[in-house]
Amino acid sequence: MTSPERPESAPVAARSGVRAARAAMSGRPAGSRPTSRDVASAAGVSQATVSLVLGDKWRGRVSERTAGLVREAARELGYRPNLAARSLRLGRTRTALLVVPAMTSEFFARVYAGAAKVAAEHGFGVVLYPSPEGIGPARDPFDSARTALDGVIASSMAAGALAPIRGSDLPLVMLDSDPGEPGPAAHVNLDIADGVRRLTEHLLGLGHRRFLHVAADVDSWTFVVRARAWADALAGVPGAELRTVRAALGVDSGREAAEQALRAPGPRPTALVCDDDFLAAGACKAAHRLGLRIPDDVSVTGFDGLTLATALEPELTTLALPAEQVGARGMAALLAVLEGRPPETGDLPVSLAVRGSTAAPRPA
Amino acid sequence: MTSPERPESAPVAARSGVRAARAAMSGRPAGSRPTSRDVASAAGVSQATVSLVLGDKWRGRVSERTAGLVREAARELGYRPNLAARSLRLGRTRTALLVVPAMTSEFFARVYAGAAKVAAEHGFGVVLYPSPEGIGPARDPFDSARTALDGVIASSMAAGALAPIRGSDLPLVMLDSDPGEPGPAAHVNLDIADGVRRLTEHLLGLGHRRFLHVAADVDSWTFVVRARAWADALAGVPGAELRTVRAALGVDSGREAAEQALRAPGPRPTALVCDDDFLAAGACKAAHRLGLRIPDDVSVTGFDGLTLATALEPELTTLALPAEQVGARGMAALLAVLEGRPPETGDLPVSLAVRGSTAAPRPA
């Protein structure tokens, strides 16, 4: 039964293009978008046929000519499928949730960009978990997640923060997180150890032996790995010495921590290896305050390879992480899981960017 | 009619808590989430009543006791409304689209954060238009927008880029854009002119007279305003001279442009006023290359007030824009428009952050 104000417009009018299209829409409230039924009556076919054609499932079920008519009618009317209706029908939303500690960090913004790009190529969307700033326990993401979700990608989150996601039986992909953690359908990790090893070789080659690790004092897997990587890379190197000082994230606390360590008695470290580029910027400021020149008096290295690294003077030697690739691969893994395919494995390589902030230490 | 595998479970069992709740879900496919109908049969009421209670529209229509039963049943079952179904029914999605030139810019990430916060407080979500990097003409946002939308917030977009949105009859709020532009339901702008005036006074007070404006060579309203603001602020100041050099966005092109201008013959500018903090970082590098010290030989100012400004050595004097507030107010304006209220008007103030990169010029 059709409602009275939308009469069974005669399928006969099918071949007159825009006129028929307009006619099919007549009697509708003005602002409303055309539905598949409008397309159907404009093309002179049933709604089911429209759905088949536009859903690309018509091979052998609809004639080439009819399919053409349908597509043209859809174009004329500017038809867009109602995603709410589609999601309701299918029980899937083609939407993934990306959970990151802080979107205002360039790193995670780039992860998002990578994930969104791959998602878009597959007709998927990415929504963000609107988390408060800072790495920390997240509130229940499903209280605020706007859309029903097909899956979740979580980047560098503290282990405990994801409990609510765990309980939701959604496919979960974890980025840059403990690969031993059970539960996630896939992991995407970086070969941090290899990068740190190469960075260490670079510094050792320049003659550095006394290292100060400015470590991020944050409960995140990635920083655990970084700390371990430095320890491992320097273990067994004759004469090498590694001290560690912890600092909260941010330029200021990096400066404070480095300044305090540089003022400490005893032989001064010649290489300040920092857990991210912001901490490294802080370390540079600390050195500056103490009248030390970079890289002549002290070398500084960053981590992540953000824009900041090349904005500083001198530019930072840093380990550049392929943030977009991390996001892209995370999304690809999620798509694979959703389609029942095995996700790609293997760690992503990081690249060593040698710049002006490292040089041979002056002979004492 | 109920489907055979979901029998009309007797409303009698209503008072036995979890057991009844579980019973109401029996016979359902395992992974599926409970629906309002499951809550209804667990509470021993009809689905309509559940909808009334949880939708907070039950005053005078449902007894206090029944409402309590319904809420408890919903809690027991972990019921979440199906947003797709709700959107389909209501024709509204409680979702806004935020269109920004580039999410990897800290400024726009902060705009997003501000908008998302206000949105969340009102049960709204924010999705991003997955735009390619860089300010430029966007593709049709509705091809890729995942969700049906209730409105659009566009920040600092080139005028032409929004044509498809214009055609969509969705409420549009524009941030930091030409207020003369007709169409948008609301504008949120910054009092750039005032900020530049104060920054100019600061520099004039220090004794600067020769200004070099490192201008962003980008077709965006915000940079048009900035250029005009410098010209206006210095117009009529005796002895003041304003030169302009254009540069693409980014540290490197800022450095190149500034370097070239500083090498030019004639009296050297003493103040490099830059269109954003990244260009300013480039200007600092340019000065460094020429052996000029900041702020002794030349002062440099930024724009935006990003983290970068305090990561540099010396820290940048800059105009700090309240990015979160811009986003928050944009979202608030959109909500107002959607509810038929008049949006708040009036420009947001910017604050002058005086730091180490500006000082009195040395007497020639």
Next chain:
DNA sequence: CGTCGGAAGTTATACGTAACACCTAGGGAG
């Protein structure tokens, strides 16, 4: 004593899509 009205629900429906099951005509095989 009739009935009016509010309180407390319930029944039924529509939103737009995808897909299953069904239908019809025409042609070829037996």
Next chain:
DNA sequence: CTCCCTAGGTGTTACGTATAACTTCCGACG
């Protein structure tokens, strides 16, 4: 001549929600 098969569709349903319209019960009032 009958039967069946295939191409090319159509009719119908369900997804989960919000809400308009209806029902029922009960107390009060004329």
